[in-house]
Amino acid sequence: MATDNFSIDDIFKRALNKTSIFKDRNVLRSDYIPDKLYFRDEQIRIVAETISPVLHGARPSNMFLYGKTGTGKTAVAKYVFSKLSQIALSKSIGVRFAYVNTRMAGTEYRVLYEIARDFNIPVPHTGLALSEIFDRIFKNLSRDRFSGLIILDEIDFLVKSHGDDLLYELTRANERLSGVFISLVGISNDLTFKEYLDPRVLSSLSEEELVFPPYTAEELKVILADRIRLGFQPNVFTEAALNLAAALAAAEHGDARRAVDLVRVAGEIAERKNLAFVDEEQVREALLKIDQDRLVDALRSLPLHSKLVVLSVAGLKDNVSTGAVYNNYSQLCKKLGIPELTTRRVSGLLNELSMLGIVSAETVSLGRQGRSKRPKLLIPLTTVKAVFSNDPVLFDLVKYVEDYVE
DNA sequence: CTTCCACAGGAACCAGCGGACC
């Protein structure tokens, strides 16, 4: 092989020398907590003041933080906790911190498991009774003279799916502890979930309440400018692109997390295209890409029967009843030679799909024609086909749907 | 005004699983 003007070393050398438009990609991740939180001084102050009694061994009030997604609730809570834990550590004050996202955790057991783990209490990740984990947490706190501060993020999820039993136990934990205590910081982006709470739990949890307003476009601009300064090489991200990203995110209820995502993805698009700048065009592309990616992921990770329901809806005209969808669905099951689920279950799957925004499931009543949902595909048919064509089980059925829709 | 359709969706229950405890 003639290698006069080609050497593998050159390739690597070029790759090494190639300067990225990114300076530090990590600061552009949406879970990154910056050193400085803009426009949240007031909230930080209130949270810190509420929690601070812990430093002289008194029980702080429970808190409840409320605000839309991406308004800094989690960031503020974690920020204050991390500062506090540094101080507590240096002064050897007996307090431990736990953070649990109850939606990620999923079940009551996992929530308790994560609390125990953050408190450095060894517990098995399954197999115990809930009351047993409670006992172990309380025993450890009492024995080691540690109090516990717990952040329960997305607490509305826990309550909606599992009720408030666990919260009830946690709020009255202090009756069982002596000398030490447990305090809670609940975080939610949905205020209506309070209706699900036992009044005793509600009054206990809401000893202190704090609302996080959405960021304005101007505020988002400052936040983004700061991240861009840290995350990108100088003069890469144009002013116009910054303005657009801030405006787009502000239009979506001032969600800072989404704004940062937008900036990062726009940068990745520019990098892939070997551009020296990130401009408005890449921000617009990023907006589309983020939506598209989320959709494809959601679709792909659906369980088999949910996918079949999606296909059934996709294969029908609009304005068709649940019954028709079910018929279509059981046809598909027959073609695959798998047993079909009951109507009750399919109705449930339809509701799940509607919560994911894949299918709308508005119920309408047509008098003597009965009462039913009008399932309708909310996403482009082409996306459904594209995703399912790559599915080892479903790719044959996609063709069938195409025929059906004529 | 009453009837009655075609479902919605709550409640109770079940099987199977992975795993801890003794």
Added chain:
DNA sequence: GGTCCGCTGGTTCCTGTGGAAG
């Protein structure tokens, strides 16, 4: 090895219901 635990993902049975047709 037997017993208990909680979770998932179902089933069965059931009552509830908006509004056009009669």
